[in-house]
Amino acid sequence: MISASACESLDRMFMHSLQSTFTTPEGERVALTRLAQSLPDAGAQMVVLMIASHTFRLVMALHFPQADDALHILAPGSQAAEASQVLRDQMSERGNMCCGMVNREIGRFFAHTGMSTPHIIDSRSGPFMTALPHAYASHWRVTIDARLHIDASLCMHNRTPMDFEWHADAQQEVTGELEFF
Amino acid sequence: MAQILVVDDSSTVRNEVGGFLQRSGLTVAYAVDGKDGLSKLAADPSVKLVVCDVNMPHMDGLTMAEKVRSELRNSAIHIVMLTTENAPAMKERGKAAGIKGWIVKPFNGPAVLATFKKLAGVA
Numbered sequence: 572m573i574s575a576s577a578c579e580s581l582d583r584m585f586m587h588s589l590q591s592t593f594t595t596p597e598g599e600r601v602a603l604t605r606l607a608q609s610l611p612d613a614g615a616q617m618v619v620l621m622i623a624s625h626t627f628r629l630v631m632a633l634h635f636p637q638a639d640d641a642l643h644i645l646a647p648g649s650q651a652a653e654a655s656q657v658l659r660d661q662m663s664e665r666g667n668m669c670c671g672m673v674n675r676e677i678g679r680f681f682a683h684t685g686m687s688t689p690h691i692i693d694s695r696s697g698p699f700m701t702a703l704p705h706a707y708a709s710h711w712r713v714t715i716d717a718r719l720h721i722d723a724s725l726c727m728h729n730r731t732p733m734d735f736e737w738h739a740d741a742q743q744e745v746t747g748e749l750e751f752f
Numbered sequence: 753m754a755q756i757l758v759v760d761d762s763s764t765v766r767n768e769v770g771g772f773l774q775r776s777g778l779t780v781a782y783a784v785d786g787k788d789g790l791s792k793l794a795a796d797p798s799v800k801l802v803v804c805d806v807n808m809p810h811m812d813g814l815t816m817a818e819k820v821r822s823e824l825r826n827s828a829i830h831i832v833m834l835t836t837e838n839a840p841a842m843k844e845r846g847k848a849a850g851i852k853g854w855i856v857k858p859f860n861g862p863a864v865l866a867t868f869k870k871l872a873g874v875a
Binding site: 670675 | 761762763764765807808809832835836837838839841843846847851852853854855856857858859860863864867
């Protein structure tokens with residue numbers, strides 16, 4: 572069982588992480604739209620990451636197209652010969668940042684979480700994410716600009732009841748600074 | 753011969769961090785995971801500072817830090833973790849392995865450059 576509050580909190584975390592990870596080409600906040608199901612373009616690939624503890628498993632996916640617009644916007648300045656690999660590396664790291672932010676926030680409520688490294692697979696595997704047992708799933712479209720969108724999904728499978736409440740404005744996370752030991 | 757070793761499985765991060773440090777006048781070597789990092793350190797005793805991710809395939813960054821002390825028997829090298837992780841248990845494990853500091857990504861080069869230079873023996 573997962574409470575409505577936990578589902579809403581997961582969505583808020585995911586939306587917050589997506590809007591922190593992606594910006595428009597002008598550096599502005601991206602628009603997010605809820606989808607009934609992710610609808611990646613033909614030929615798209617997806618970065619998949621997982622956060623797990625002994626009580627839950629949370630899978631996240633970011634679908635990205637291989638189109639020229641994606642290369643120009645997400646991997647600007649890369650040479651044509653290497654552009655595809657640069658885009659994959661860029662998306663892996665953006666997925667890592669996005670999932671890492673959710674991991675840090677969900678770690679405030681659940682101890683001993685672990686996060687995977689990113690894996691890239693064909694977006695046609697996306698529907699299998701929700702074919703596994705799960706308590707909650709949501710899908711979002713990240714509109715980078717008129718030419719490019721990235722579909723993002725999260726899927727929660729919990730083994731014990733889950734209830735928590737999270738709001739972005741309550742957090743004061745510090746990043747980029749060196750904490751000396 | 754390098755002053756700083758950047759260990760990350762993401763080429764995006766290696767390029768971003770290493771590029772910034774090189775443009776700042778430091779010599780940089782690279783490793784793609786903890787296992788690679790250990791062998792690079794064993795081969796290059798000139799490295800003074802390691803900037804290392806936590807979650808990596810083959811060998812994670814905290815295990816690498818522990819092996820730098822236990823297998824390479826190098827207690828002089830400074831290790832700073834650069835990671836999306838911020839869990840207290842991980843930091844405690846890092847402290848026990850003698851790491852010098854912890855940075856939650858994203859990397860902010862100008863904010864840490866002076867400290868990195870000092871740890872690398874340049875300043």
